[in-house]
Each structure stands twice: as structure tokens, then as C-alpha cells.
Amino acid sequence: MSKPVILCVDDELLVLNSLEIELRKALGNEYFYEFAEGAEEALEIIDEVSEDGNKVILILSDWLMPEMKGDEFFKVVHQNHPEIVKIMLTGQANEEAISDARKQVNLYACLRKPWDGNELITVIKSGIGQ
């Protein structure tokens, strides 16, 4: 069975757990939800998902993460999957990196932690064209 996939990336499990609850509640069963604790894992997931015949349509990612920061991660994603909607969710980010990302990877939105649940869902919904 094939469903579009929404992927969340954050090095904090706390954040991922909360996001999962919020997304499932708001968007229900129409999507698969995947969660990664880092950019590397996220890239693996993108590959796995496409092997299963599904498609990642939206990525919600933190900025300040070990190994690879959010903007770099998005750049990598953008090379192979420019169609994926990219949203940044961050507690603190280098403004320069954000504005670069906006230009280079067509960043859809940048939300600040702590985030407002309604706003997050509204942005995601508008991102995936609901």
C-alpha cells in the first residue's frame, strides 16, 4: 500500500516524539510518518522509502544537529529531490544559513522552537497542498 511520506529530522528524541503525536493527530492515516535523529539517517530513510515504492513529500528538519546541519542536509536532499517540500524547525539558527537555504534549496518555511502546533500543521498542510 502506497502513501506519501512525511519525514521529521531532529537530534532530540523529545522533539520527534512530540511531532509524531501532533502529526498523527492532525493528518491522520493519509500519510506515513518517518523520523530520523540525524541527516545521515534521514538520507537512508529517503532511499528506503523510495525502495518501498513510496515518496517523501515533505521534510521537517532541525538546523543545529551534529555531523550535518539542517541547511547542508537540505542541500543534499535538494540535489536529488528538488520536489520535496522543506521546512526548517529550529531553536537557534545562523540567519545567513537560513537565508542561503531559502535561495538555494527553496526552503518552504522556517519555524522557531518552541513552535505553535496550529501554525506548524497549517504550514505543513499548505506545503503539501491540502
Added chain:
Amino acid sequence: MSIPFLNRTIAKVLPKVSLRTVIIVPMVLQILVAVGLVGYFSWKNGEKAVNDLASQLMQEVGTRSQQLDSYLATPHKINQLNQNALDLGEINIQDLKSMKNHFWRQYQIFNGVSQIQFATTEGEFVALTVGEDGTPTYQVRELTGELQIYGMDKEGKRGKMLTSLGNFDPRELPWYKAALKAKGKPAWTQTYIKVTPPSLVITLAKTYYDETGTFRGVVAVALSLARISEFLQGLEIGKSGKTFILERDSNLLHTNSTHEDSLIQASVGYLKEQFDGDLSQIENTQELKFKIHGQEQLLQVVPFKNVGDIDWLIVVVVPKADFMKEISANTRTTISVYIIALAIAIAFGIGSAGWVIGPIMRLNTSAKNLALGEWEQRVEVEGAVELRELAQSFNTMAKELQATVATLEKTNVELEDKVLSRTAALTATEAEMRSFFEAMTELIFVFDREGRYCKIASTNPKLTKPTSDLLGKTLHETMPIATADRLLDCIQAAMDNQHTTDVEYSLIWGERLVWFSANVSPIAENYAIWVARDISEHKVPLRERKALEKNLRSSKEKMRAVFGAMTDIILIVEVEGNQIGDVEVAPTDPSRVYEAYTDLISETVESFYREETAPTWSGKIRESLETGKVVHFEYDLCVGYDRFWFTASISPISDRSTIWVARDISERQQVEEALRRAEENYRSIFENAAEGIFQSTRDGLYLSANPALAQMYGYSSAQELMFNLNSTQLYVNPSRHYEFLAAIDEHGTVSNFEFQVYRADGEIIWISENVHVVFDEEGELFYYEGTVENITARKEAEEALRQKNEDLARTLSQLKTTQEGLIKSEKMAALGQLIAGVAHEVNTPLGAIRSSVQNIADFLQEYLEVLPQFFQELSPQCNEYFLALLQQQSQQTTVLSTREKRKLNRALKKQLWEQGVEEPDLIASTLINTGVYDIKTFLPLLTEESESEKVLNMAYQFATLRTSMATIATAAERADKVVFALKTHARYDNSGQKTEAKITEGIDTVLTIYNNKLKQGIELVKNYGDIPSILCYPDELNQVWTNLVHNGIQAMNNKGTLSIDVNKYNNLLKVMITDNGTGIPPEIKNKIFEPFFTTKPPGEGSGLGLDIVQKIIDKHQGTIEVESVPGKTTFTVFLPIHKP
């Protein structure tokens, strides 16, 4: 307000504010703003969440009243069913006992009713009653007789009779009466006590009419208030909230707490007071607030009506503190953190302001000292790199200044030496001359054409009359006219002829007649030198000679005698044609005067025949012969090594012979020569001196000037200067001239008088004059005499020096301004970084908390209402599964990583798919989120039960609730840890006292702060040995660890392994912080502990880190070492363990 006004205001205020304040205040303000905002938002979020929760609970209670409504609807249904059954004949009014089974079935369906009953108009009665303990009994009364009460078994069969009751008439009971009163409509009784079994009930009763419309009896269903009580107990309201039902007459119907409860009593009291004791006024739901003992209470009243007499008020009261306690605690924590952060910021500000301002103050002091002329200024500054450069520039400039001043001083000394040596030479010459003159016995005067004494070279010590007062007077003023005339003639003759003349004269000097023999020689057209010798002693022989002369004419003997008395060389020269013939030597006696007279005479005679002299001499003789006049002639003779000067007077005695009288004038000639030489010497000094030398009148007329002065003033010669210049015109600043006159009038001499003058070409130069007054014999000012030095070069050097000094001061002030700016921006950069780091560490857990609170709120809103229904509708089997699912959740304590979760998910999905479960993806993730990793137990639920989706979803919702709460707890802990670490790290203990502390705790605090950096690719290896606490300054040591950890992370470019080893080493603690970064290049290894040394780009670090580290370690009497090779850099700190 206009911008200029703002600027003026700031300018007015700022000078009064110290640099320290300017640094500290913005820093404190920023901390205030940052911490305040964080605190405000967290408090705001918490309060909002709790308010939502409270209002939902209130709403829930309101909803419960609707539940109560539906609960109270059950008796209606039963009555209706029973009526229908009677109408349809399913139960027979004649056969009351047949109703038992009917009632039993109803009891099975409608759980919760207390009694189902029917009474006929005749007083027959049948009822199925459920006791408070749930035991069903069957009660029946025939037309006449007792009320018989039987037990019942599980199948509804009648058991043995339990008791019987006589004197029972159902028509007397409240419900029967209520039904009659309602006339065919269902009616509720008021609460009353039912006797069998005893309980407090309300009953819904309705009259029954058969198909003919005849009143046949009453059907009724009683509800136990105890069941309502159970229902109320099902509500948990806060920690100590209460729910109770009030009747309109203020009677408490029932509560889920004891009647004595003070909260309820107070609430009832409050309500009575609020509605003037008449609760029947309450029409709508009322939300009220009131206080008990100062505690605010939230109170909600919901009116509840039903058919019949049911007209209740459901009251919920909750102490606000139940919800607000945590918020208040949070607020208190926020305020304490706020105050602590403020204190830290101020302490930091004071500390850092100290090391910035200190060096500036030292520079300032040194600059002031420099201005006061203390050239030996060297400033050692420890502070920002700019300060250090400033100090260096300052030192260099001070050194240059010192060198310039030294050079100038040296030049001055050299000049003075030169003047001194020249003055000494002049003095020596003068002394020589003076001694010459003093050694001479002659009087020497210089006369002008008028016979005025122009110069008196010396005074003859043998003369009693002084000669010095003769200067400026004429001969006629000083001697008898006849003598004066004769002498003046002689002088003028000498001048006219340019020939030396002799004269003898006598003067009365004192009381003595003095005879002088004088030679008058012209020295210029209008000047002649007069050399007079006192010949008084020779006067007697001279008189003799004169007498002899008289006699000579008469006698050759006499003549001879006369000659013998003479000292001159006298020759009688014969001339033969053009040749000198015989030369006869008169027998004079020159030996009295000349020692070598014989030689002289023979030499003289020989000279008549010498080739060199003969033509001249014979010429002179012929001249005398031809003119018949006396011819004067001067010549010199060399005898041995001596040169003698003679003046000869040639007089013709016949046409062929002359008399030649030669007198030795060597002495006079020598004096003249000496005078000439002296004059030449003076002249040479005068002409060649580097200084200008002049004589001038008070009015500024130059009497004399030397070429140096002319050159100095821009004239081609001294003559030109004297002709054109009046010294009063020189002054650039005329008032200086008056100062000069005043000074010289007062002291008679002026030294080193410096002023500016105009040269002939208009150029302005600086000169220095040394002038003294020359007075005439009456003590009146005669003229000024002085020297002039051109000091323009020196003045220019001084001016340049002053200019340079001013430039230096200006540069210093500019540097200070620049430096202040730099310091401020550096502080801002550091503060910005700190706040950004803290913001991330706090925002992440805050985000999780906010999201979780929302999730909990959503859960409550969505599911709390439907829960009772959900449980009611759940089959027992499903109920068990549900409970098992909940249990599974509570047992899952491990936190799964996303990878683990995905792996589990895949496995579960496969299993589910194999079992044919629909939507295995969804079910698998739901199960995992619910805490179910093994589906064996739940397979039947998933495959067989139709309600499985509902059960699973509800279990999942409960799991999210649990997860959200766990998230809040963990996140709060995280935020707390960050704040604590920041607090601990930044705390500044300025008590100056060492405290006992375990340094590993400090290191861990620092590591917590750097957690955000460390987790981005740095592996941390901690190796702590068993170490004792030591007496130390823990906060300052934290600064050490912070610097070393920070440097290590940077050296590794945020990737690598950071090892921290802490061990005991003899009586020392040894802390090693090792990174595997690029290492420290050997060429800078020696510099890293120097202040302001940094390899970081501008703005990222002050370069003071390791300098501060060194100082703190020194303060602990410890040492720090560094070893570095590429790939391994270890900073080792040794701290002494001082036993307290």
C-alpha cells in the same frame, strides 16, 4: 524628539558616566531582556495550559450533568416499557407474580435502577428491588395481606422469603401520591427514605390506565441516590475539588465527600450569600469565584431540572491553587534565575571592565608624566591587543622624544663650548696686548686730525698724572696753546706727508717739568699714532749737547765733544758724482743706547755700498743735496738675528756732502707692529666670528657690525647693514623691544634675550642677544655692545618637538576612542554567542513541552467526553484487551531510538501482514507507539474482534498522553539542567575566600554548557580517578576548564575526541585535557600564554583566555604545561592539595 537633541543629551550625560558603567550596563540590560523573555514565555505558556485544563474540567462537569440527565431518563424508559407490556398483555395485572420475570429482565438490561415496581388501585404491589449492596429482592403484596420479601438467585428464581411486613399500603407511599398528583404524566418524587431495604431514593412514577381509560395502578422506578453518589465520585476535580448537588431550598442532596467538608459548607454559604438565600434565582450555568481564608476558589453552578420535582443545582468547586501551585513554583524559579543572572552579569562586567580600564589608566598616567618632561616612560600593558599596540607606540614615541631632546641639548652644549673657547682666545689676546702695553714705558695715543685723543693705549706707570681722562679731548684742551699748536702741526704734517715725524716737547705734569720725545706716525689719512717717551732724564745731557753745538761752529774740538754726547749715529757722507764717496762716522756715543753700536755703525756704512740698498740711499742723499732740505728716511738693518729700525735725517752741509743722522726707532717700530697685530687679531675675530657682533646707540644706530651679523640679517656687507638698518626696525614683536630696553636699563646687561626679527628679505628668524652697556667717562650710556646668535634652527626644533608632542597626545586620545569602541564590540560579540547557545539549549525542550501540553489538552478535549460511553459499549473481552494494552504501556520504560523503532515497525508490519490484518502499516506504528512490541497476546484482538480498531486507538491515545507527560518531565529536567549549569558556571564568588570543592564537579558543569557543541561530533572520554576535595576558587577554576575545553573543541574544528583525565599525583591534582586536533605550531607555542595572543579571527576571541588561565592557576600556586604534536595536544594543570 529630534536626533540632534538626542545626541546632545547623550553627550551631556555620557561624560559623567565611567567607562566601567558603559561596559556593564548594556551587558546587564541584555541579560535582563534575554532571561526575562525566556521566563515570561515559559510562565505564560504554563498558565495558558493550566487555564485551558481547568476550563475543560469545568466543562466536563457540565457535560456530566447531561450524563445525569440520560441516567435519569432510564426510569422513563422502564415505566414506558412496563406500561406497554401491560397494554399488550405481556404481563397481566391479575397475575402480579408474573411481573417478577418481566422486572428481572428489565433489571438485567437497565443496570443501575434501585427498584422497579407496580401498585394497583386496590393496593396490590409488586416490585424488584436492588439493595445498596447490589442484592436483588422480590417484593409482593396481594390484595390483602403483608408485604412479603423474597431473595432471588442468579437466574431470577424466587428464593426463600426473607421477611414480611404488615401494615403496608403502597398507596400511602410518596411515589403513588406523586403519580396521582401528576394526573397521567410521569412525575419524580422528592428524595425520601425507602424502608425495604433502607436507602435514600427518588422515584419516577406514572399512573396506568387500561384500554378503557380506567385508572388501574401506578408504575414506578426508583433510583438510589447512592448510585448518583457513585457517579459523582467518578469525577476527579483537581487535587481537592468537590462536586455536590444542591436542592433549591439549599439542602445538600448528595456529595462525593462528607457533609462536614468545610469547602462544601463554605461554598453553600457563599452561594446563599450571593443569591440572598434564594437559590431558585439560578436559571443558567454560573461561573463564580470566591475566597476562603484568602485562597481563591473556582465555583460552577449548573441548574438541573427533570420532570416532576427534580430541580437541582450541580455545584463544582475547585481551589485555584490546585492548578496554580506549579505555575507559582515556576514563576519563583524564573525570578531566582533572573536575579542570579543579573548578579553574574554585573560581577562579570566589573571584572572585565577592570582589565580593560587598568591599562588605559596606566597609559594616561604615563602620557601625563611625559607631558611634564619625565622622559623615562615605559608602559607595560596587559589587556586587549589594541591596548598592547597602543602601549608599544607610546613607548616608541617616548623614546624618540627623549632622543630628540638629548640631541638638542648636546648641540646647545657644543655651541656654548665654542663661544667659551672663542671668548677665551679673545681674552688671551687681549691680556697679551695689555701686558705688552703695560710693559712699555712710552705713552701711546691715537690722534685724529683735530688733535683729539681717540685712543689711549696705555698709561705709563711712571707717570704720576693719569692719562685715561684724556680720551675724547683735544690737545688744546689738555696743554698750553703754543705746545698744542706745535704738536698739532707735527701731527698734521705726519698725516699729510704720510711720514713719521719727531718732536720734543715739555709739559708741566704735576709739579714737575717733563720732557717728552715723540714720534708721530700716520696710521690712516686722518689718524696718527703718537709715541712719546719720557726723556727728562736725558735732558741734562741734551742740554749739554746743545751747548756743545753752539760751540761746534767755533771749534772742531767742541764739535767732537758735542758728538760724543750724542747717542745717534751721525755720518758725514761725501758724494762723488753719482757714487757715494767717503763716509765719515761722527764720534757720537750710541753705545749708551745700543749695545751693538759698533756693528750697527759698520753695518750702516756698509749699506751705502751694498747693491740692494745703495741706489735708494744714494738717491735720498742726492735728493737732500739737490733740494737743499732735510730728507727723512727710514730703513732697517739686520745685525745677527736682530732687526733694527732707523730713521735717518739727511741734511746737506755742502754741495758734495751731507750729514746723516740715524736714530734707532726699532723700539717704536715694534710697538707699532704689536699694535697692528693686535688690531688685526681683533679684526679677524670680529670679521670671522660666527656670532654677530655689533655696537649701537640706544636709538638703534649701528656704530659697528661684523659680516656675520650682516649675513644673519640678510645684508651683503657690514657697511650695507650699518647704512640701511636701525636695530629698532628688527623686532617682529615691538613690545619685545620695550622689554629689552627695560631689562638693559635696569641691569646694564641682558643675556640670552630671545626674539624674532625681520631679515632684509622679510624672512623672520629667531635670534638670541647678549648685550651690555658701554658707559662714557661720565657714567652716561655711551653705546651698546653685544653679540647676536641665530637660534632659528633651535627654535624650529623646539617647535617641531612641541608639535610632535601634541600629535602624540592627539593620537593617544584617538586610539583611546577607537579602543573603547573595540572593547564594546568585543563584549557584544561574546554576549551574543552566549545568548545564542543558551537560547538553543532552552528552546528545544521548550518546544517539546509546548507541543506536549497541546497534545494533552487535545486528548482531554476529544476523549474525556466519550470515555464513559466507550467503556460502556466495550465488550468484556475487549475490556480485558484494553486493560492489557494499558498495562503494556506502563511496563515499557525503554526509550527507543528512531532506528530501533523502525526496525520493530518493519518486523511487526510483516507479522501483521502475514496474519492478514488490514492496514498493517498503520496498526504496526500504532502498536509500537502504544508500547506493544510483541503482538502474540493481541493477535485475537486484531484478527477477531470487530472493535479492535476502537480499542487500539483508545489505547494509543492513552499512550500519547503518557508520552506527552514523560516528554514534559524530561524536557523540564533538561531545561533545568541548562539553567543550573549556566548559573553554576557564571556565578562569581568575590568573597575572596577559598572554598573546599571537588574540581570534577566544576568540569562537569562546564561540559554541560558545552553539551550543545560536544554532541555535534565530539566524543568525550572522561577518566576521573579518586580525588579529594581541595581548597580553591571553584568559579575561577571553572573559567580555566571552560577555556581549555573551548580551545580543545576549536582546535579539533568541532570533530574529534576530547579526553579529560583527573588524577592524584603525589600531593598534587593533575588534570589533563587532551584533544586530537591539529596541534599548536612550535613557533607559537611560547606565545600562547601571552595576553592578546590569538589565532582566531577578529571578534571571536580576545586572546586573553590562556593569559587568564595562567593567572588563575598562579593564584592557586599551580602550574600549567602544554605538550603538542599534530593530532595530540595536552594541557596539563597541576593544583596543590592543601589539607585544610
